[in-house]
Amino acid sequence: MKAVYYEEHGDVDVLEYGDQPDPEIERDECLIEVKAGGLNHLDVWTRRGMPSPGEFPHIPGSDAAGVVSEVGEGVSRFEAGDRVAVAPGTSCGECEFCRDGDYSLCERYALIGEHMGGVHSELAAVPEDNLVSVPEHVDFVTAASAPLVFQTAWRMLVTRAEVDQGDRVLVLGASGGVGHAALQIAVNAGAEVWATASSEEKLDYAAELGADHLIDYEAEDFADVVYEDTDGRGVDVVVDHVGEATWDSSIKAAAKGGTIVTCGATSGPMPETNLSRVFWKQLNILGSTMGTPGEMDDVLAKVWDGTFESRIRAVLPMSETARAHEMLQDREGFGSVVVVPDSVYEEGEYAEYDG
Numbered sequence: 001m002k003a004v005y006y007e008e009h010g011d012v013d014v015l016e017y018g019d020q021p022d023p024e025i026e027r028d029e030c031l032i033e034v035k036a037g038g039l040n041h042l043d044v045w046t047r048r049g050m051p052s053p054g055e056f057p058h059i060p061g062s063d064a065a066g067v068v069s070e071v072g073e074g075v076s077r078f079e080a081g082d083r084v085a086v087a088p089g090t091s092c093g094e095c096e097f098c099r100d101g102d103y104s105l106c107e108r109y110a111l112i113g114e115h116m117g118g119v120h121s122e123l124a125a126v127p128e129d130n131l132v133s134v135p136e137h138v139d140f141v142t143a144a145s146a147p148l149v150f151q152t153a154w155r156m157l158v159t160r161a162e163v164d165q166g167d168r169v170l171v172l173g174a175s176g177g178v179g180h181a182a183l184q185i186a187v188n189a190g191a192e193v194w195a196t197a198s199s200e201e202k203l204d205y206a207a208e209l210g211a212d213h214l215i216d217y218e219a220e221d222f223a224d225v226v227y228e229d230t231d232g233r234g235v236d237v238v239v240d241h242v243g244e245a246t247w248d249s250s251i252k253a254a255a256k257g258g259t260i261v262t263c264g265a266t267s268g269p270m271p272e273t274n275l276s277r278v279f280w281k282q283l284n285i286l287g288s289t290m291g292t293p294g295e296m297d298d299v300l301a302k303v304w305d306g307t308f309e310s311r312i313r314a315v316l317p318m319s320e321t322a323r324a325h326e327m328l329q330d331r332e333g334f335g336s337v338v339v340v341p342d343s344v345y346e347e348g349e350y351a352e353y354d355g
Contacts, residue, residue, distance in 0.1 A: 165190030311335025
């Protein structure tokens, strides 16, 4: 099969697209003919070696969608011909957290494409438990781009922060995968939403998705704007997946008794924290990682029925995965980037995704 892979960590020039051995399925796995693979900033970090998958060559990719071509003898939920998407989180099923149903807290939690081989390839062997059904009316590009970012955003806002109607919510980096998902989930919950992005074009997209207030963080301090808009009160929830570059302003922007929820740190994981603001405001600081199978089902149902839109900034052949990584790390465009096996790309029509 053809696959994206790299044999050492580094810049985008380590990415290759070429022959790799066809995967062999275990009894609990399905062999998937991959039709599309979604990229996440996680792919950039993993390529750089944070964390290291440990074995090379490494095939990246946590998100993908395609068609089941073969099933292991222990598989009961799927059969050949089924349309599926990958749910990338894996858990042991035995620890105290798994027994309580909170799989993303598993003591051995891992992600396909990060801690083990990924799915940006023509074929992928995926455990049955890591597959979700894709309805016939949902295209593979949408199905490949949605699972990781929408599940992550859903857990952050619905489960962890418990966003409700009338809440004031600030979404940082609203043009990215998690950001544009979080924006829509907050709007759907009935919140008043502030969205930040780095250009007028990106902010226009955020407005189309329902943002009430738009902030160009390159031109103004978002904490100052929030305070002015709220007469000094601040917002009830700050969604911060940026990290070092925004952390201090996120604490400033939060109202007394407010919540900051984070799932990542694309600008760095070691910010300074003004603890006096944290305890004086009595802030809640919540971490969040991925989600449970039930949370995945809940949010994907709303993607499949059109309540939420997985915005696509570009669809590229897998041989151009280096360019796809550049788009993510350089923050080009709005929404997700998807790569398609070259053999599939040549058969499809992707002109609508012009990047």
